[in-house]
Structures are given as C-alpha cells and as structure tokens.
Amino acid sequence: MHSKKIASQTQNNYKCTDAELKKFYNSNKDKFYKVIVGHILFLNTDEYNQYSPEKDAEARKKAEDTLMKVNDPNTNFPALVKELSEDPGSKETGGKYTVMNNNQFVPEFQDWAMDTSKKSVIPV
Numbered sequence: 001m002h003s004k005k006i007a008s009q010t011q012n013n014y015k016c017t018d019a020e021l022k023k024f025y026n027s028n029k030d031k032f033y034k035v036i037v038g039h040i041l042f043l044n045t046d047e048y049n050q051y052s053p054e055k056d057a058e059a060r061k062k063a064e065d066t067l068m069k070v071n072d073p074n075t076n077f078p079a080l081v082k083e084l085s086e087d088p089g090s091k092e093t094g095g096k097y098t099v100m101n102n103n104q105f106v107p108e109f110q111d112w113a114m115d116t117s118k119k120s121v122i123p124v
Helices: 003-013 019-028 054-072 077-084 107-113
Strands: 034-038 095-099
Touching: 003 077, 034 077, 034 107, 054 077
Parallel strands: none
Antiparallel strands: 034 095
16 A cells, blocks of 8 residues: 555544644643754763773863863854764764654753753854
C-alpha cells in the first residue's frame, strides 16, 4: 500500500476539532516549547570511552580557554565549533541542537537548555 494512502486513511480515522487541539496544546505547552542551543563539547573520556581524571582536567582547561573566545563579540561561533568541538553530532552544524522538553537529551543538558533564565547574547 502506498504510504500517502496509509497516511490519508490514518488521518481520516482521527478527527478532532480546533477546540480539542487547543485544549491539548494548552495542557501540554511545556512539551511544545523548544530552544536552539549552540555548544562546543570536550570529552573527558579516553579512546575506550572511559572517564579519566586527566582527560577531565584537559577538557576543563579547553573549556575555560574556549569560553574566553566565545565571550569575544568578534568570534565566529560556528567556525570555533568546527575547529574545537569533539561532538560529531553537531560539529558540522555549528554546534546547534534543537532542544525540547521531551527527554531526548541527558537531563543536565536538557534542564540547562530549557531554563529560560539562561539566555545567550551570542548569535549562533
């Protein structure tokens, strides 16, 4: 069966009114809120993905040095990501991730990203 036909049949089986949609949205707004964050990742693990205090200290030093660059208004953040980040998932996209309140990321990252008091003045 063609996928468009299946989608059409499925949509026809689930009808709801605008009022029902608004009610659902208003009851679940936190699930629809999203933010786009930019980050540079430094790993604190070795080539076997094992934590080591030495790698942690190295990652912290890199992060502190990089933070000074990030806070410079003349810094090109996406270029800095490509140069320094150890995150293969976002390195080529300038470090950008879209974060929603849906448990897609580790709780510490998601909680930080969703905290509306943490607004960046750095264009990403």
